[in-house]
Amino acid sequence: MVFFKSDFPEVPPLPDINVHDFMFTLPGRTPEKDYVLHVDGISGKKVFRSEFLERVRDGATALSAPESSGGFGINAPDGEIVGILSHNALDYVTLVHSLLYIATPFALLSAHSTAFELTHGLRTADVTRLFVQPRLLQTALQAAKEVGLPEDRIYILGGSSSGRKNFSEAIGDVSARRIPRTPVRPAKRDTLAYLVFSSGTTGLPKAVMISHGNINFTLAQTATVATVDPRPETTPVALAFLPMYHTYGLHMFCFRGFLAPLTTVIVPKWDIDLILKVIREYRINILYLIPSAVHQLVQNKNLRQEIFSSVTTIVSGAAHLPPELVDKFRHTLGQPVEYSEGFGMSELTISATRVPTVSLFDGRIPHVPGSVGILLPGMEGRIVRDDGSDAPVGESGELWLRGGNVTLGYWKNEAATRATFVEDGWLKTGDHFRVDELGRLFALQDTLKVSGAQVSPTEIESVLTAHPHKLVVDACVGGVSGGRTADERVPRAWVVLSDEGRKRGTAQVLQELEAWARKNLSSYKWLRGGIEAIHEIPKSPTGKVLRRKLQDQYEEQRLKSITARL
Incomplete structure (x- = not known):
């Protein structure tokens, strides 16, 4: 078996405890000085770290107190799973930590869900209680009715709704009545902490099981990296618009921000005008x-x-960021910034790699464009060929990973778990990579084979968006039928026109883009599958381009056209 390991120091042995104790009560976890932990980016409300911790303990008490005394009566041994349906908010973080405190698992539900999608999520995760933002209540009630979740088990998170129990009010009641605080409930390495939805390598969304031990391990990984690549001794300010119901946002804003002083400005969701205002106002x-x-x-x-004059660090995740786009953004900022990227997935709790900084390991492993970095501490990797054998350095294959951040599997889906989580603790990522002699990983992003040559969709997308007249604001390229053989796919582009593009007219713009692509790309990369203008490129809430959706729509329309002619 050929495998490669992380160059970072090993993760030290970890105590088998509740993640709350791991984060807040172990020796050295309390900072010397209190600091502003969270800021509401809209109202300006500030929450200090000490205030947050007190609120979490009151929140945990309110959740576990009997209903007869005004609490929610939630008990982990009863098989409870609490759903959270909300955009980002201060008390989203509070609720997450209060549930961890009482060792009660929760399910992260997308705030963008339709009633149909939410029904699937509630049913898949076996949700027994639901905390919901008022604006999402009607969708929640519709989905709850479908799965038989009683209305009196649906509560309000943030804001208010007449006649419904409210998390914030319950916390205030606990504090006012001085109800004795519940102690931290014990949790072990494999105690379920939460469920997050992922399509995994194939199929419909599945609920990934993340344990207390998984979270502790990822926090220890971050701390281990800091021993050789420390952060500045200041309290930087970060912006939180990424959804906390997704792995990336959850960990960055609900977990990692407690390892060292960090002020996080929280906004509900992506709104570019609001984002630009907040960056300037709070000196992000x-x-x-x-x-x-x-x-x-x-x-x-x-x-x-x-x-962006205050911005010093950019971290990108959730999907591959083309090097050309990185260069464009750096040029837009007009100043040097530290850039970090990595590869991750929910089945790895959050991430497995990170791009090395200039100073890391004294520059022994420099970053190169196109690489997603090197393995994080405590991880091992394999590159596996289609026949199951291990590929050598430089050859591509499926990436398999092993470490304490590999999760427990899929909730009540043994078949999917067996297919993805294989022997000896290895996780089959479903993504193809190659690794070089320095341990740097390079992803093969939806690569097409045209006339025997590899074609990168992201390269073609970059060419289209680089048109000098700025005719498009977004582009997606995927492989469709039309090659020399039945299984060969040729590139097709879907583009969103800019204001300038719409002024010129769709037909003219598509002709110009076709000519531009032929001028700047080798002939085997030309858009033989055609080019189409659409209103919006479909993406997941985390920003991953849903190429498959566009490809499937095209193939379905193509089949109908062929059938009609016959």
Whole structure:
């Protein structure tokens, strides 16, 4: 068996305890000085770290107190799973930590869900209680009715709704009545902490089981990295617009922000005008981004370099960020910034790699464009060929990973668990990579084979968006039928026109883009599958481009056309 390991120091042995104790009560976990932990980016409300911790303990008490005394009566041994349906909010973080405190698992539900999608989520996760933002209540009630979740088990998170129990009010009641606080409930390494939805490598969304031990391990990984690549001794300010119901946002804003002093400005969701205002007003230092957000920022007409004068660090995740887009954004900022990217998935709790900084390991492993970095502490990897054998350095294959962040599997889905979580603790990621002699991983992003040559969709997308007249604001390229053989796929593009593009007219713009692509790409990369203007590129809430959706729609329409002619 050929495998490669992390170059970072090993993760030290970890205590088998509740993640709350791991984060807050172990020796050295309390900072010397209190600091502003959270800021509501709309109201300006500030919450200090000490205030947050007190609120979490009151929240845990309210959740576990009997209903007869005004509590929610939630008990982990009863098989409870609490759903959370909300956009980002201060008390979203409070509720997450209060549930961890009482060792009661929760299910992260997308705030963008339709009633149909939410029904699937509630049923898949076996949700027994639901905390919901008022604006999402009607969708929640419709889905709850479908799965038989009683209305008196639906509560309000943030704001209010007449006649419904409210998390914030319950916390205030606990504090006012001085109800004795519940102690931290014990949890072990494999105690279920939460469920998050993922399609895994195939199929419909499944509920990934993340344990207390998984969270502790990822926090220990971050702390281990800091021993060789420390952060500045200041309290930087980060912006939180990424959804907390997704792995990336959850960990960055609900967990990692407690390892060292960090002030997080929380906004409900992505709104580019609000984002630009908040960056300037709160002097944001760290931007946690996804590729679609970077693209929108680069294309935005209101972008001015002075807005980003405080930004020192950019972190990108959730999907591959093309190097060309990184360069464009850096040029837009007009100043040097530290850039970090990595590869991760929910089945890995959050991430497995990170891009090395200039100073890491004294520059022994420099970053190169196109690489997602090196393995995080405590991890091992394999590159596996289609026949199950291990590929050598430089050859591509499926990436398998092993470490304490590999999760427990899929909730009540043994078949999917067996297919993805294999022997000896290895996780089959379903993604193809190659690794070089320095341990740097390179993803093969939806690569097409045309006339025997590899074609990168992201390369073609970059060419289309680089048209000098800025005719498009977004583009997606995927493989469709039309090659020399039945199984060969040729590139097809879907584009969203800019204001300038719409002024010129769709037909003219598509002709110009076709000519531009032929001028700037080798002939085997030409758009032989055609080019189409659409209103919006479909993406997941985390910014991953849903190429498959566009490809399937095209193939379905193509089949109908062929059938009609016959």
